[in-house]
Amino acid sequence: MSDDHAYPALAEGHEDDARWAYGTGFEDPLHGVDSALSDGVDAGELAADCVALADDALVLAQRLAEWTTRAPELEEEVALANIGLDLLGQARLLYSRAGQADGTGRDEDAYAYFRDADDFRNVRLAELPGGDFAFSVARLLVLSAWRLAHFERLTASGDPVLAAIAAKGVKELTYHRQYAAEWVVRLGDGTAESRRRMRDAWEQVAPYVDELFTVYDVRDAVGGVLRQVTEAAGIPLPVCRPLPGTGRDGEHTKHLAPLLTELQSVARAHPEAAW
Template identity: 85%
Template sequence: MSDDHVYLSLAEGHEDDTRWAYGTGFEDPLHGVDTTVPEGVDTGELAAVCVALADDALVSAQRLAEWTTRAPELEEEVALANIGLDLLGQARLLYARAGQVDGTGRGEDAYAYFRDAGDFRNVRLAELPCGDFAFTVVRLLVLSSWRLAHFERLATHPDPVLAAIAAKGVKELSYHRQYAAEWAVRLGDGTAESHRR
């Protein structure tokens, strides 16, 4: 092992497997997907759907990030952060698609950072203050169930890019829903107070 360069030391013995480190060696989920908008698809409606879904994901991700250092256990901090990262990834892909089809050529940052609050089209539930852990769990359960139902339908959308984003999202959202459902049952079975709530 070489001490001259930390990264090179870590990489020794992993030359053939570029996925040994987080963030490396992963294929673009839209690699090879035709970005041409099919005939008959209204680009204005497509962009609006992409922006609304992206706004939901971005705002939800921000709310989940508020649990970093505040969750009941370190494991839950990591789980909520990973769910937030999944949603952030969905938002980025959806914003990028909106910029491709809305005629403006805007990038994901333009949608995420350079709009007024009133221009966001997220559902109101996503932006409510975090409250306690139980509220976050219930909100995640409702939003992930609702979003999963949408993405399952969108996986067959005529636009190949939106369909690919949705298909990737179905896998992530299934986990989000499962995580939230397990916590909802655990919290609900806990005490008289949790039964009441």
């Protein structure tokens, strides 16, 4: 399969639906996609990058799911759930590609449900508790802008499958970033209470932002977006001392293990079950 055909194979039957959570409905999310590694692609590096990107998506999706029945309005509950489903779709494909690349043949469930917190490689901002709505949209803005900038680069990946996953993800992440940006502006430029909460949210997010750029150097692209949005919101970006360590090195907050316990409880209680 050539680079030109990897994406159509992923999107076959759903070409007109930009919001389709692709990969669903198959026992293998990469069903029909040529999994052969291209010359010059390091299998170990590819697998590690796919796992890390999938961990980011899975953990953030779990945090977004916590807004179900708790969002300020039904419309926002649906929007956050759909964003979480987009991220789960990305995680499925990335985990599956990792299992192909590293030669283990592990499926998505093995990566998502049967690894402990120390084995996860997500950035720490994704795992922080949801807090209030202002914090959740501030975090979503930062992570979606960061992930989008990296996925745009990955569309030129030497691995055609990863490039195809990134191409689909760019469309989804563009919406995620726009959704979060609109809410940051609305809250920052709203009432005195909403402005206070938005300021507090940025103070909570700020210490974890620098970690993102030690992982992928897209500071200029992300910084431009954040400055544009916060200026429109009338909220100054705080200057905070970055925290040491990174989630990519397995250094996590105390919040990840309880999140995974909840996420993995059913699968671990019934490890041989078929869903």
